[in-house]
Amino acid sequence: MIHIEQLQKSYGKVKAVNGIDLRVEAGELFAFLGPNGAGKTTTIRILTGLTRIGSGRVRIGGHDIVATPREAKRQCGLVPQHINLDSELSVRENLEIHGRLFGMETPYRRRKIRELLEYVELLDRIDTLIKQLSGGLKRRLMIARALMHEPRVLFLDEPTVGLDPAIRRRIWSLIKRVQQDGTTIFLTTHYIEEAEFLAGRVAFLDQGRIVALDSPQILMASLGEWAVDRMNGEGIETRYFATREEAAGFTSSQDCGVTLRRVNLEDAFLHLTGKKVVS
DSSP, rough: OOOEEEEEETTTTTEEEEEEEEEEEEEEEEEEEEOSSSHHHHHHHTTTTTSSEEEEEEEETTTTTSSSSHHHHHHHHOOOOOOOOOTTSSSHHHHHHHHHHHHOOHHHHHHHHHHHHHHTTGGGTTTTTTSSSSSSHHHHHHHHHHTTTTHHEEEEEEETTTHHHHHHHHHHHHHHHHHHOOOEEEESOOOOOHHHHHHSSEEEEEEEEEEEEEOOHHHTTTTOEEEEEETTTTTTEEEEEEHHHHHHHHTTTTTOOOOEEEOOOHHHHHHSSSSSSOO
């Protein structure tokens, strides 16, 4: 569904995207994981036609984004990082505008609005002004808006940023439902647990390059199953172990405070890049 070959984009001397090769299959939920400034948002902006490509080639649903940009864009729905709904309009009116921009005929557009609002559990807010909605409700509406024209690929750029954990998990459930209904999803995030829970495959992005790409389970298993954090003179040191018994044996031999826990996806990222996901 998404085919990227040697994608590059520079701003002056800074290479925001530095030679990315990637294929995302139809129906997949794929995640880009990396610290701020790693190139996640630049990549999504290129894929959705909001930023001009530097060099390389990108195809969305078989359509080249340079040679056939209109056809490529029609394959895509985008939920940007920042809320960009019209706060002076109602829920219905925001979706109406989007539908008209995509040339949807009136009967179909109106039916689709009601279907999507029911889908994201906002039908009872159809005539509510955007400025009266909470952050979580606005995020759900942005997903509905992105699905109005039935895109084959949904791009989510930090879709739960700023939301509390309970609302974030509700958005996760909605995202999984969208994927299960057949939409390919390309997610960028710096919430480690978000990528670990949602994605079938994850790419670690660092300084515009993919430094690792696999399922979260395989990336984590490369370190072991258990981790022990201990303080040393320079900060927190982490050791990894294949079994709980090995980790517990190491813990019992320490004369300082330690923490025993399961390996997570951030451990794998730190191991490969030496950086935290959030920076």
